[in-house]
Amino acid sequence: MTLPARPRRHATAADLLAIPEAERFHEIIDGDLVPKATPSWSHGRAQARMTARxxxxxxxxxxxRGPGGWWFVTEVEIALEPNQIYRPDIAGWRRERLAAPPTELPVRARPDWVCEVLSPSNASNDTVKKLRTYHRSQVPHTWILDPLHETLTILRWTEGGYLLVAAGGRGDRVRGEPFEAIELDVSELFGDEDEAGEPEKDDT
Structure with missing residues (x-):
């Protein structure tokens, strides 16, 4: 006699928050508790550069000063669905929608923009599984930074799926919605010091 399979138990926010904060670099993706990839130098550099820009x-x-109007955070747990709790590399909210920083954890307010920085070991999570959830949750803008191929992909939510509105690689300059006020040098996002000037002279 074959016993019926036990129903699969989905991970919950309680499971995630039970991990000590110093060790909690995890997400719940399709009900599974998944560790995030350990950031490489190129991943961390791209994340830091984009956040600053x-x-x-x-x-x-x-x-x-500047257009303003946004909040940004890095690596904060955001609950988009009961079985989908993510830590986007960078997330942003329009202040007209979110008047004050949320105090709950995980954050329940849907972001207006997310940027994922790909790691080879989990790129499919960011570009397939999480992207599907971002679309269901109607996240208006999703950007994908790929340090391996040194590319930036800019996507806009539409009812039928995300629409590619801009993309760039090394040597390109991109103005991407919703941040059209700034021009991004894609090479600089991946570590080129284009702002570096001439070495200072030693007058001694």
Whole structure:
């Protein structure tokens, strides 16, 4: 006699939060508790560069220096569905939708923009599984940074699926919605020091 298979138990927010904070670099993807890849130098560099580029003009109330109007965070748990709790590499919310930083964990407010930085070991999670959830949750803008191939892909939500609105590689400059006020040098996102000037002279 064959016994019926036990129903699969999906991981929950409680399972995720039970992991000590210092060790909690995990996501719940399709009900499975999945560790995030250990960031490489190129991954961490791309994440830091992109965060700096969008935060400087946008992460403040509107009407001050730069366009403003956004909140940004890195590596914060966001619950989009009961079995989908992610830690996007960077996430942003329009301040007109989110008047103050949320205090709950995981965050329940749907972001207006996410940026995922790919790692070879889990790229399919970011480009397939998580992208499907972002679409179901109607995240308006999703960007994908690929340090291996040094590319930036910019996607816009539409009812039928995400629409590719811009893409660039090394040597390209891109203005991508919703941050059209800034021009991004794709090479600089992956570590080129294009802003470096001439070495200082030693007058001694």
């Amino acid at each position: 969008v935060s400087d003009p946008y992460d403040r109330p509107p009407g001050r």
